Amino acid sequence: GQNIDQPTEMTATEGAIVQINCTYQTSGFNGLFWYQQHAGEAPTFLSYNVLDGLEEKGRFSSFLSRSKGYSYLLLKELQMKDSASYLCAVTISGGSYIPTFGRGTSLIVHP
């Protein structure tokens, strides 16, 4: 089976930086997704990491350490619209590559 852990809720201030962590335990790990989901809406893709290291995409960056089973999503220059749930999901090799999701982290950005 797969075990994916991320904090349930985080709060941060507009303009600040926040790091959302995700740890996973799974055999046959292939890659790790981050999705953003606003309340009542569909998840939208943010990033997919397969190799170790940091990938930057505008205000959002995602980091992966395969040896530690650890990833984080870094959000810079926070805006009110970044208030959402952030979902960590993993795929395994040799299967459908359809991701299995963690429970998500609800981020609240306040003025």
Place this chain on the structure above:
Amino acid sequence: EAQVTQNPRYLITVTGKKLTVTCSQNMNHEYMSWYRQDPGLGLRQIYYSMNVEVTDKGDVPEGYKVSRKEKRNFPLILESPSPNQTSLYFCASRGTGEYEQYFGPGTRLTVT
């Protein structure tokens, strides 16, 4: 426009009354899947399909059926809905060799 559509978007029904939630994608994707999302539990996979006539169970398949007779459609069938199937349902699709899943807008189902 490339998209995944689901119908209906909202449904209130009664226990035991069979229902079908449709899912359709126009991107010629091979992979399709269904998830349910419940507070505190995140997105949990119900069923997935790797191509026409190829389906497999996900993590929470009990009480659900699916079919994949055509590449574009992947309906979710609840033969005898129960209140514990009240949830927000998402369909998603992905092409071979791609990693990004595209999600439908969701179907909010209430079973009384």
